[in-house]
Amino acid sequence: MKDKKIRALALLSGGLDSTLAVWLILQQGVEVIGINFTTPFFGPKNAIKASEALNIPLEIIDITDEYLKILKNPKYGYGKNLNPCIDCHAFMLKKTFELMKKYQADFIITGEVLGERPMSQNRNSLNIVAKYSGIKDYVLRPLSAKLLPLTRLEREGLIDREKLLDIQGRSRKRQLELAKEIGLKEIPTPSGGCLLTEKFFAKRLLDLLKNKENITRRDLELLKIGRHFRLPNNIKVIVGRDKEENEKLLSYFDEKDTLFKAKEPSAVVLVPDNIINEKEDKEFIAKISAYYSDHKRESEIPVLYKTFYKEEILLVRDLLKENLEFSIYNLSCR
């Protein structure tokens, strides 16, 4: 029936659905190459595990720069937090479509399930995704295929529709049964851990998008570390919450930044992309630094102020008598 081996590219997040979708297609003798798109918001960890379990090659592609443009202005809006799921899916499909020639692939597999996610996986959204990315004829969703219109791939006999599934809805029951049946040792989580769907991360990211024009990878990585404050004069302050975060913040400290560190034990306080020179600002951030130390009840707390070019010791006196309320500047509390 088929002379040439059929080859598919699979959008592989490493979640349960995309893993099962690949498995189903492998059963039809199709060669599958996993494609994983990575940004600071979602990484390849689960996809690596899944590709190993499925024994397929995996291509990991960093799309951060292009993705930021989508994130700032998604055509189809955001989900519950800052997750532009429809645009995200469409973009990934479009990128995968562009890779088809390079890999001489015949079609693309996704783990989308009809009606599983209210925003991005209802029938209309699936159509938008395929239409928007311009590749409708090349996309197969093996988990819901029997509920979706016949694709070119099935019509042309590249794929046997009878061996595809008719899963729909939010219950993962059938997926879990199938995972068990095929002996998947580790059941992957459904979402794959996208930070854009997390409320507190979304608040920080929104603040960054509002306040900075040219966002760098460092800005995005810093969003994952510490408590984040936005002070009235637009100064961003990051406070480490434990030893590991303090070390990470120290590793990011560079010539554009200011660092504050109260007498040990204390948190590292980083002011990214800002050399603090104003006396009032210095004193205020020194108070934050003193507050996040083990000495906040002491009458005098020395705080190191440091830039790449200058160091001095600031003294914070009678901190708790001032009744300061730093939480109003904490982005997670807003």
Ligand code: SF4
């Ligand atoms: S959850 Fe994140 S990675 Fe998944 S489609 Fe939505 S925005 Fe994209």
